[in-house]
Amino acid sequence: MNLTLKIWRQKNANDKGKMVDYKISDVSPDMSFLEMLDVLNEQLINEGDEPVAFDHDCREGICGMCSLYINGEAHGPDRGVTTCQLHMRMFKDGDTIFIEPFRAKAFPVIKDLVVDRGAFDRIQHAGGFISVNTSGNTIDANAIPVEKADADKAFEAATCIGCGACVASCKNSSAMLFVGAKVSQFALLPQGKVEATDRVLNMVKQMDEEGFGNCTNTGACEVECPKGISLENIARMNREYLTASLKG
């Protein structure tokens, strides 16, 4: 396949940045999208140009590092995948592909397609944990049975990989799917209920301070989420927050 790539190039955080066109040929449909970018970079290096910086690591859809907005969608046109799992067979010979960084005020661009998702970490620092010592001297793991349905839902919420596709896809750059998933995971488990009130208040406060937008329930996040995290988690966070506000 021969393709035209329109890629966001930005030297550093202070640079203005612009879209730049590249041609690439002999792309195999079996390549992953990132392998296609590897080939482009090899080509750029050999021509004496600077390669395109993009985040990636595990390349098997679990680390959440890759963060490209491809043809107007987070992680591209396929569903239930991260960019590293997107394969070139989703495209046709002669296609023009737009490649942009995840955009949000809370995700400033570091370079080219690399963004800073530290906001997610800071939200987690505010309450994304259960305050238990790591001594191992806790109660036996089976001392508190957990209803299977709750355990499964907690797991589904916990499969979030923190990639930020929800924020990138949301027209409001809202982080509520991410935060909702984290709040839900702990709220659904007996171990997490003890400090549920403080957790949700603190995490939402931090989320708001980071400059994310507000959720207007468009549902784009759920569709684009590579792990299919459900909107139910946002509703649960809303409930948790409102109850916590009344209590606290």
Add this chain to the structure above:
Amino acid sequence: MALDSKTPKGPIADKWTNYKNKIDLVNPANKRNIDVIVVGTGLAGGSAAATLAELGYNVKAFCFQDSPRRAHSIAAQGGINAAKNYQGDGDSTYRLFYDTVKGGDYRSREANVYRLAEVSANIIDQCVAQGVPFAREYGGLLDNRSFGGVLVSRTFYAAGQTGQQLLLGAYSAMNRQIGRGKIKMYNRHEMLDVVKVDGKARGIITRNLITGEIERHSAHAVVLGTGGYGNVFFLSTNAMGSNVTAGWKAHKRGAYFANPCYTQIHPTCIPVSGDHQSKLTLMSESLRNDGRIWVPKNIKDVEAIRNKTLKPTQIAEGDRDYYLERRYPAFGNLVPRDVASRAAKERCDAGYGVNATGEAVYLDFASAITRYGKEQATIKGLDLNDAALIKKLGQEVVKNKYGNLFQMYEKIVDENPYETPMMIYPAVHYTMGGVWVDYNLMTTVPGLYCIGEANFSDHGANRLGASALMQGLADGYFVLPYTIGDYLSDDIRTGPISTDSKEFEEAEKEVREKIEFFINNEGSHSVDYFHKKLGKIMWNKVGMSRNVKGLTEAIQEIKALRDQFWKEVKVPGSSDELNEELAKAGRVADFLELGELFAKDALNREESCGGHFREDSVELDGEQKGEALRNDKDFAYVAAWEYKGEPSEAVLHKEELEFNDIELKQRSYK
């Protein structure tokens, strides 16, 4: 220097308890005056950082990813072992210990493994308390599954994402400490050297991967939890960024590197599709419970398949070679990873590989689908002769068990594995070797610790499934926090370590010089060009099957490639910006040295054990003819290499392995 493992005396079951009772402790007020650096934030590093901070030490944690949560532990699929015996199927600390030592082909240190088994149960308690959502049964209690190489169900899991859930647990523990200010987190920082002051590890040099800034960080002790070095093969199931740099720099500063040749090649990975391939994807070992592995019996069928004139489903049962079932009737498709991998290679080398590259075998679910389908039809009282119905029912069962893996396969290969057999091929997955550590997890450099996959200690020559997660968390949560305290108790009067000393200055200077070299070198080839070449040498000559000729050639070729690398490598951009090529160059430079030591170690070990298979050490006759032959008389030792300037000059130190609680036996799967 003689290698002293510092294993405590006494009966194996009491060693750890006695040890804990006797070590020196640091009082809480003094802990506040002690700094510890933890490099790497996977299961080992993350859990260590959290626990040390909780104990009261000032922790500085470093990772090269943009968040600690992205360390490659996150990709582990299957599960985590623990001797809980919830199933009442006869599991015990001893049995987990025994299975692990045996699975490691008797090349691990007994005392370390026993301790690992001993603390394993606590890991599950700890993780559940942290909110890790393990799979549960309808009664609300934890579920277990069974894994290769053992006779009990002791594996706890969270669907196919156990590593992710455990890592998020450790990450949440870190978050709590970061929020309290006890951990200072440095994301997107890469460690480029260890700094020794008066013979002790007192700090590290890092590069801020965003700004390019070279920084000095000091501490009273340094902990490396930096993972394995499988990427020396270029293609592996490791993350793209996984590297040996931290361990290798430690090695160059005096830490011995142990058993580098012990590599686990996982049999069920998705085959390479072309030269563009950047990494390999693992399909969980659990698939071998239901999949049958085969290649065509006749070479003309192989050719027809490669020409796409024949489909695998069209090959008659009698024309298929289920080679694992043929060679190992007792274990069949469930032989350990190393055996399954070598058998696949043997068939493909003989020309029976079923894809374009000739490096793939089939993993076929058709008979499992039929079996399950008939089972369901019987239960539901439906027509057992309706083939379409049987297939549909069977596919549903398979989908429930492996749905996410099948979907992943289809996304990558673009073939529906419910209809046509999967293609698989072995790939590098885990490295049992690593930095040598004693019972305290301390390297041969005082104050420098190494935990998790980065060290060599617990898995011998082969790791059992679901044991990597166990080891990472055991080291970080429960072992290191004790052992490091014993060392740090001498440091309560030391006070802050200055970064202005000449040792820091020199280390920083060396790091800077290397970076400047890369940026200024007028080379002609990208870093990947060399990395791929190194990977090819490693895979072809130091891979699944090794011989003297190949290893000797590999040593020379790697050395030559290294020389070429230093002349011709081309790194674009500058040093004061985000420059991935520059970061890669440093990592590949270290792989090029490690690769040679790796081959040297493989050449030295003239026996076949676990993941290390020497063609000149096989059973010559009898039922086991052609199978791996271990040599306990001459090689029951840990090969710990001391750096002497060049990998070829590395000096071998042996830690003799003593087995007092386990009888050494030949593994047989016939």
Add this chain to the structure above:
Amino acid sequence: MSGILNSSIGRKFAMALSALFLMFFLLQHFSINLLSVTSPETFNEVSYFMGNNPLVQYGLQPVLLIGVLFHFIMGFVLEIKNRKARQISYAKNNGGANSTWMSRNMIWSGAAILLFMIFHFNDFWVPEIVEKYVEGKSQVGKDFYAHVVHMFENPIRVGVYVLAFVFLALHLLHGFDSAFQSVGANNKYTKGLKRFSKIYAIGIPVGFIIIALVHHFNH
């Protein structure tokens, strides 16, 4: 509890509550309008009641007005905040791939409804208020029905009303179940609720349109 209206979720909750209230009001408004078709006498009686009952006038009416104002103002406030959350927009954005047009354009359907409401208040509410409280005229025996019929004689006005209700339908198509999600109701009933919301979101505006058209063409 303090500052809940400064938090994202608190605002969203308030937005949803006002929406639920307005949707309830809409149903009530529709029911009364329907009477104008089925029974002009009853319509007149109910209209008189609504316009002159002290509880409705001094209790419900201000609440409704505040609800409407709040919903509009908060809608705009949130829109501004949300726009600020992404300072550089995408060169290519394929919103249609993951969300409905309605959900992405609530601000525009809302703004259209606001314009309509100004027009609508000017047609009905303002004259009545002026009559009652400025001129002090008694409403006893007033023929509200005749006024309605008179208003719908003008085809342009009818056209504006029809168009406005199309926007209302678009607004409700997203807004109805969205309000439930915002207050935290997402459970096994959500599927059924979504179906009902479609019926409501299309049914009520279409009903209003039909009533307007009936009056227009009957006279």
